[in-house]
């Protein structure tokens with residue numbers, strides 16, 4: 061089905077360089093990349109190859125120097141900061157290497173965060189939060205603070221936070237990078253289930269070949285350019 | 290609602306740091322309020338001084354007396370209504386630390402000239418009739434637990450010996466600024482004793498208090514009095530009570546200005562300290578702020594979060610400081626009574642204390658708020674891990 065439908069992410073001629081004083085460090089040079097709806101894509105490559113940079117550009121938290129990025133038909137490179145923030149809130153779910161939960165908020169409150177920017181009332185928010193905590197299997201831990209949860213559990217809370225607004229795409233930057241083998245396996249299975257059972261599109265940066273195996277498509281980034289495996 | 294919850298949880302994150310900041314601000318605010326009150330009191334003596342009362346004293350210095358014989362001649366000056374007189378007595382109660390203002394005065398004229406010392410007609414009458422009688426202000430009476438009818442013994446310093454008085458009345462100040470820590474007794478009582486023991490110190494007064502018909506006459510009458518005694522053994526200097534106080538105040542004005550500057554510096558210092566603490570706190574949380582922005586929260590959400598925290602901390606400090614002002618002021622009033630006849634903090638000062646605390650919150654919050662609100666997400670996220 062993925063082959064026939066319109067790509068959900070469409071990247072054309074994307075370039076990005078960082079400037080350090082007078083020095084220009086090209087990171088991405090003329091990237092072209094399509095991702096179909098419902099795909100599970102792994103981005104691999106050596107450290108410093110620009111994986112995070114590319115992921116950040118797709119997710120709208122960094123700005124490109126050149127080129128076009130369309131996500132579900134929205135040209136995000138032309139959005140202003142405020143529109144981009146609104147777009148992120150509704151369209152992108154984020155999963156980070158270090159979970160990035162707010163330590164003073166409970167699991168429930170962390171998951172509820174993105175919903176505070178919606179029109180949902182308190183009761184509706186509660187329903188949504190409980191539903192996604194059920195999906196990640198942590199309904200019984202919703203009053204726990206991040207410090208009271210294991211790394212794997214924290215990452216599951218983070219995944220619940222990422223999917224609670226039902227976004228178009230999920231982006232994950234080294235989601236298993238800080239986890240032991242067993243927890244990593246759990247997280248990968250959960251992400252796989254989000255793709256299989258809920259039809260989510262996942263773009264995952266990883267340098268762990270075992271993590272990449274879970275993906276349908278693996279792309280390598282090297283010297284600013286993408287190659288297919 | 291959520292913002293407030295989040296701010297409060299953040300406050301408890303580094304409990305010690307928050308508590309120390311709050312206490313620091315409270316102490317600064319307290320110091321600010323007390324110093325301001327001190328300065329205010331200094332000037333209020335002159336502000337409340339009457340401009341229909343003149344003080345005639347020895348032109349050389351306050352410590353030199355004037356002969357009582359001047360009385361009739363001052364009375365004869367046109368525009369003069371009532372004349373009374375007195376001497377600084379300078380005795381203490383039991384121990385030197387129990388020091389308060391006490392004067393030997395001519396009671397009848399004094400009571401007329403100082404209507405702000407209010408006494409019941411009964412007490413006033415009893416006082417006038419008893420040559421060994423004295424009256425005290427109610428604060429003083431309260432301090433030592435004196436009641437009307439008590440026998441009070443003072444130890445003399447300028448006039449050595451044990452001096453016994455019968456308390457005949459307790460006066461109340463008609464105005465807030467009226468001194469209520471004074472003891473007044475009959476000048477005649479002192480003078481008689483002097484006649485018997487040290488005759489050369491008899492028939493002398495420290496000052497005359499001269500009532501004039503209306504304020505406009507004051508300078509004219511003052512000149513007339515002083516010219517009466519020109520070239521006599523004891524030349525006089527007559528000024529309005531206000532001028533008399535102002536002369537006293539201006540001598541120490543430089544100190545008062547210094548105190549005022551210090552009071553503002555205290556606030557400035559705590560601003561710097563609080564700003565540093567807030568900046569440190571915000572720096573630690575940069576990754577969190579970046580995460581919130583990633584999720585779609587805007588700069589102003591973060592501004593509310595950071596600014597709210599610094600304002601709440603400062604406001605708590607301000608409230609604590611204001612609350613501490615009351616016991617501190619009453620402690621000063623009782624323990625340092627000899628320096629401060631009364632030490633009541635005005636509502637204006639309390640308000641200024643809160644404003645000072647809030648300004649600490651605002652100033653210390655500006656930089657971290659600006660940094661947090663404008664952080665580039667990709668940079669902020671790199672700070673985690």
Ligand SMILES: Nc1ncnc2c1ncn2[C@@H]1O[C@H](COP(=O)(O)OP(=O)(O)O)[C@@H](O)[C@H]1O
Nearest residue numbers: 078079080087106107108109110111112113114
């Ligand atoms: N803010 C920045 N300023 C300058 N250089 C940067 C910045 N962010 C990343 N880089 C550089 O860009 C390159 C790609 O970084 P990144 O996308 O994080 O790589 P990866 O995630 O593949 O390890 C690296 O060489 C890195 O040093």
Ligand SMILES: [Mg+2]
Nearest residue numbers: 111112113233
């Ligand atoms: Mg990376």
